[in-house]
Amino acid sequence: QITLKESGPTLVKPTQTLTLTCTFSGFSLNTRAVGVGWIRQPPGKALEWLALIYGNNDERYSPSLKTRLTITKDTSKNHVVLTMTNMDPVDTATYYCAHNTYETGAFDFWGQGTLVTVSS
Amino acid sequence: QSVLTQPPSVSGAPGQRVTISCTGSSSNIGADYDVHWYQQLPGTAPKLLIYGNRNRPSGVPDRFSGSKSGTSASLAITGLQAEDEADYYCQSYDSSLSGFHVFGTGTKVTVL
Numbered sequence: 574q575i576t577l578k579e580s581g582p583t584l585v586k587p588t589q590t591l592t593l594t595c596t597f598s599g600f601s602l603n604t605r606a607v608g609v610g611w612i613r614q615p616p617g618k619a620l621e622w623l624a625l626i627y628g629n630n631d632e633r634y635s636p637s638l639k640t641r642l643t644i645t646k647d648t649s650k651n652h653v654v655l656t657m658t659n660m661d662p663v664d665t666a667t668y669y670c671a672h673n674t675y676e677t678g679a680f681d682f683w684g685q686g687t688l689v690t691v692s693s
Numbered sequence: 694q695s696v697l698t699q700p701p702s703v704s705g706a707p708g709q710r711v712t713i714s715c716t717g718s719s720s721n722i723g724a725d726y727d728v729h730w731y732q733q734l735p736g737t738a739p740k741l742l743i744y745g746n747r748n749r750p751s752g753v754p755d756r757f758s759g760s761k762s763g764t765s766a767s768l769a770i771t772g773l774q775a776e777d778e779a780d781y782y783c784q785s786y787d788s789s790l791s792g793f794h795v796f797g798t799g800t801k802v803t804v805l
Contacts, residue, residue, distance in 0.1 A: 619799040636790045679729040679744035
């Protein structure tokens with residue numbers, strides 16, 4: 574059974590760096606066939622893909638946010654960490670992590686999401 | 694701004710058939726990358742509904758079907774039910790720049 578859960582601060586100040594952790598179980602992130610991605614959704618708005626890391630350490634980033642994002646994995650802890658620098662109120666959103674299968678490209682299992690508010 | 698365009702809303706009466714379009718370009722859907730569809734019920738995380746253009750994960754009713762042609766894809770819901778009222782998103786891969794995943798703009802389905 575695959576599960577994922579996001580954790581991190583619920584409130585960050587403008588210009589600060591956000592660090593979110595995705596803790597997963599039910600699979601190993603050690604082959605190219607499997608990845609974990611981050612997706613966000615501002616209140617009332619659409620989903621936006623942010624970043625993805627495969628088990629072979631291949632990293633992919635949203636072109637519009639690439640300069641602010643870093644995704645890493647800790648296979649021993651079953652963690653994937655996303656950092657986003659220079660946070661702004663427009664970054665207020667629910668942040669999801671999700672399991673991705675390289676063969677299909679689909680995000681087939683999702684965490685419950687965590688709401689991050691950016692405000693001074 | 695998403696490169697996959699969906700209609701903001703569609704509606705239908707119970708039992709009717711509705712379709713949602715997802716329009717891309719030659720660097721994503723038209724480049725033969727697969728399209729996937731997600732259903733998001735209010736206040737919940739998205740759920741994979743269709744993967745690989747037309748495949749349903751276990752447990753997804755066969756009322757939901759997907760198709761792809763050229764630079765567009767479609768999701769059809771037949772025998773619309775009240776529980777189908779939700780937001781629906783398409784997703785694919787784009788080969789421009791360094792390559793990236795992309796979600797559609799989203800469609801709200803309302804059951805009249």
